[in-house]
Amino acid sequence: MSGRKAQAARNDELIRDAARAVFTADPGAPISAVAEHAGVGISALYRRYKSKEDLLQRLADDGMDRYLAEVEAALADEGDPWAAFAGFMRRCLDIGAGSLTMRLAGTFEVTEAMSAKGREIHLATQRLLTRAKEAGVLRPEIEVGDISVLLEHLHTIRIGDDARMNRLQHRYLALMLDALRLTGADELPGPPPTWQELRGRYDD
Numbered sequence: 001m002s003g004r005k006a007q008a009a010r011n012d013e014l015i016r017d018a019a020r021a022v023f024t025a026d027p028g029a030p031i032s033a034v035a036e037h038a039g040v041g042i043s044a045l046y047r048r049y050k051s052k053e054d055l056l057q058r059l060a061d062d063g064m065d066r067y068l069a070e071v072e073a074a075l076a077d078e079g080d081p082w083a084a085f086a087g088f089m090r091r092c093l094d095i096g097a098g099s100l101t102m103r104l105a106g107t108f109e110v111t112e113a114m115s116a117k118g119r120e121i122h123l124a125t126q127r128l129l130t131r132a133k134e135a136g137v138l139r140p141e142i143e144v145g146d147i148s149v150l151l152e153h154l155h156t157i158r159i160g161d162d163a164r165m166n167r168l169q170h171r172y173l174a175l176m177l178d179a180l181r182l183t184g185a186d187e188l189p190g191p192p193p194t195w196q197e198l199r200g201r202y203d204d
Contacts, residue, residue, distance in 0.1 A: 014038040015045055016062060019055055024099050024155075027107055031055065056108040059100060064117050066095045071124045081135035085128065086177050089147075093173055094166075098151030115199070122195055139183055145193030150176055 018038035022029050031052045035042045049055040074088035092098070110118075125144045132138035154169045154176075179185075 011038075011040055011044060012048055015040060015048065015055075016059060019059055020096065020100065023056065023059070023104060024096075027104050053108045056104060057111065057114070060104070060108070060110075061114060061117070063095075063097065063100055064114070064121060067092060067097045068117070068121050068124065070095065070097070071121065071128055074128050075124065075131070081132050082137035082181065085132045085138065088128065089151075089173060089177060090170065092151055093154055093169055096155070098148060099155040110199075118199065119195075136183060137181060139180055139185065139188075141188050141192070142180060143192040145195070145198055148198055149193060 015034060015038045019034045022034050022037050026033075031045065031049075032042055034055070035045045038045070045055075049058065070088055070091045073091075074084045077084040077087070122144050125147060129138060129142060129144065129147070133140050133142075154173055157165060157169050157172060159165055159168055
């Protein structure tokens, strides 16, 4: 890219990183707080995003793309099924999967394209879980909704600085992974969240 295009790309990345941090901490924050956090002028932000909702939609879309890339990478891994699944969960935690859902559900309109991508993600995750179950390494009653909720809960851990918080999140993910692998344990109470229940949070 030319110098100008490269700078624009860097600014866009700064804005999105800042928006994730600002809106995860405070969903009601004004868009000006994102510009301040990113160290760019408000006019530079509005040249890229026409409104706060537009920015939130782009963040959600980016998050879905990141998650989809991870589940596809896990499906392409032909090694040990449990290692592929556990690695997928760790990477999802590190990319922040579930953090924006937890904080921003219901604060912006979901487009048809986003809904279609959500269904694609759901089916891909389902394939990954089915493979792990067929290999006998995942509790048979675990469904896609369980994975979504577990990742969201991990992001409620907000103790210490970023490094400490990340270590604690991985500590509790390790405990969750042990529980997910208890294939001979008693059946879990109640059914998992359905696609409709998870999707419905965005319609509030």
